[in-house]
Amino acid sequence: MLFQHPTKHISHYILQKLTMECCHKTRSHLHLQMREMILLFVVVMVVASMGGVEGRKVRKIEGSLEYTAISCRGHSASIVEFGGVGDGKTLNTRAFQEAVNSLSQYGSDGGAQLYVPAGQWLTGSFNLTSHFTLFLHKDATLLASQDINGWPVIDPLPSYGHGRDAAGGRYISLIFGTNLTDVVITGDNGTIDGQGLLWWQKFHGKKLKYTRPYLLEIMYSDTIQISNLTFLNSPSWNVHPVYSSNILIQGITILAPVQSPNTDGINPDSCSNTRIEDTYIVSGDDCVAVKSGWDEYGISFAMPTDHLIIRRLTCISPYSAAIALGSEMSGGIQDVRAEDIVAINTESAVRIKTGVGRGGFVKDIYVKGMTLHTMKWVFWITGNYGSHADDHWDPNAIPIIQNINYMDVVAENVTMAARLEGISGDSFKGICISNATIGMRAKAKKVPWTCSDIEGVTSGVVPKPCDLLPDQGPDKIGMCNFPQEKLDIDNIEIKKCSYLMSSL
Numbered sequence: 001m002l003f004q005h006p007t008k009h010i011s012h013y014i015l016q017k018l019t020m021e022c023c024h025k026t027r028s029h030l031h032l033q034m035r036e037m038i039l040l041f042v043v044v045m046v047v048a049s050m051g052g053v054e055g056r057k058v059r060k061i062e063g064s065l066e067y068t069a070i071s072c073r074g075h076s077a078s079i080v081e082f083g084g085v086g087d088g089k090t091l092n093t094r095a096f097q098e099a100v101n102s103l104s105q106y107g108s109d110g111g112a113q114l115y116v117p118a119g120q121w122l123t124g125s126f127n128l129t130s131h132f133t134l135f136l137h138k139d140a141t142l143l144a145s146q147d148i149n150g151w152p153v154i155d156p157l158p159s160y161g162h163g164r165d166a167a168g169g170r171y172i173s174l175i176f177g178t179n180l181t182d183v184v185i186t187g188d189n190g191t192i193d194g195q196g197l198l199w200w201q202k203f204h205g206k207k208l209k210y211t212r213p214y215l216l217e218i219m220y221s222d223t224i225q226i227s228n229l230t231f232l233n234s235p236s237w238n239v240h241p242v243y244s245s246n247i248l249i250q251g252i253t254i255l256a257p258v259q260s261p262n263t264d265g266i267n268p269d270s271c272s273n274t275r276i277e278d279t280y281i282v283s284g285d286d287c288v289a290v291k292s293g294w295d296e297y298g299i300s301f302a303m304p305t306d307h308l309i310i311r312r313l314t315c316i317s318p319y320s321a322a323i324a325l326g327s328e329m330s331g332g333i334q335d336v337r338a339e340d341i342v343a344i345n346t347e348s349a350v351r352i353k354t355g356v357g358r359g360g361f362v363k364d365i366y367v368k369g370m371t372l373h374t375m376k377w378v379f380w381i382t383g384n385y386g387s388h389a390d391d392h393w394d395p396n397a398i399p400i401i402q403n404i405n406y407m408d409v410v411a412e413n414v415t416m417a418a419r420l421e422g423i424s425g426d427s428f429k430g431i432c433i434s435n436a437t438i439g440m441r442a443k444a445k446k447v448p449w450t451c452s453d454i455e456g457v458t459s460g461v462v463p464k465p466c467d468l469l470p471d472q473g474p475d476k477i478g479m480c481n482f483p484q485e486k487l488d489i490d491n492i493e494i495k496k497c498s499y500l501m502s503s504l
Contacts, residue, residue, distance in 0.1 A: 322350065
């Protein structure tokens with residue numbers, strides 16, 4: 001099933017999930033569960049809509065367009081002026097690229113905005129430019145071309161060594177930019193649809209010569225805003241900032257079938273000073289996956305992801321995590337602050353994935369305020385993750401995992417509280433869990449915690465943790481850390497932008 005409308009299909013997904021389980025439950029039990037899930041869905045949508053609403057809303061006032069962004073532009077144009085046709089059939093790749101190229105002349109004169117009006121805009125990949133805004137009308141949809149031969153192939157990422165789906169290069173992303181400054185990709189909740197079914201079928205059939213494209217990738221860039229858009233049915237990852245800094249991702253919705261392959265939501269990768277907030281993601285993989293390179297390539301590239309904020313994330317991902325750290329973390333991950341996380345029918349809340357050969361580090365991780373419903377695991381740390389880039393990984397490259405903090409967690413209908421597995425001879429240290437209440441499902445595992453090769457402490461945690469995480473008593477319930485000082489990305493200036501519609 002391809003997603004077409006956020007609210008309609010999230011509701012359908014929940015009802016479909018309940019229907020799939022009906023043969024295992026009595027009718028009365030099913031009705032009770034249905035009412036519970038629908039109520040939970042409504043509550044989640046209301047809560048998600050509360051955060052940052054004023055900053056994300058777009059208003060049209062008598063021929064004007066108003067919204068907020070990190071930069072306003074001195075010039076504007078419509079894709080129609082460059083021959084664009086929004087009929088869902090005409091290929092607009094040339095129109096988009098000519099528009100961007102033309103508007104790039106205003107980079108030193110206040111920058112420029114490209115407006116995409118209502119319509120179905122079929123396009124292949126196009127590149128962005130600096131001091132530029134791409135704005136999608138609420139009824140505008142970018143449709144990714146289904147002509148695979150029309151997608152350019154680019155080199156693998158240097159911190160990965162080769163592609164993920166195949167050893168060679170990778171298809172360029174639908175919207176792509178490199179070495180840019182001051183870019184805004186936003187709209188009035190317009191849609192970017194990857195039409196990923198064809199790609200998923202080729203992936204499952206092992207018919208891909210190169211790695212599938214992402215919907216949006218920004219490389220080697222600074223000062224980027226991605227906001228107020230809906231991303232649908234990506235061929236693979238959805239939003240991928242890489243080797244970049246000062247990134248604001250705000251108020252976006254990402255939807256893909258929960259069994260679609262590798263449709264990660266947002267993947268900050270070797271990035272610094274990033275803020276992700278007020279996002280709603282239904283995915284076939286991790287909703288947010290924090291990365292920094294793969295095995296020896298990531299170790300050599302040596303660019304960590306650090307100073308990352310994730311707040312007010314709502315996630316549904318039955319086979320993956322709400323937030324994953326790794327597994328490609330060989331350049332290091334440090335100072336990640338996640339708070340106000342909601343996960344429903346998701347495999348795990350925050351998962352650290354690593355293994356021998358990865359090297360690198362995951363440290364200074366702070367998680368505060370998680371509300372979870374129907375989870376396989378709440379806490380999951382994996383030290384035996386495989387999937388190496390090639391046969392040249394270093395068996396002596398042992399990752400460092402330390403100072404991992406979780407606090408203020410409420411979870412219901414959980415199969416297993418935690419699975420925490422370090423590496424023999426390389427214990428994962430400084431794990432702190434406090435004020436966590438985990439309600440186990442009726443058929444939960446008899447032993448709710450499994451722990452090996454870890455060190456840490458707990459306070460106020462139910463059910464009782466494993467012996468490697470000794471309880472420090474109720475007076476230590478506030479012992480886990482969460483930094484109070486702001487990061488630079490929290491101080492970024494947001495401006496009110498206004499454009500006359502007649503000029504668009």
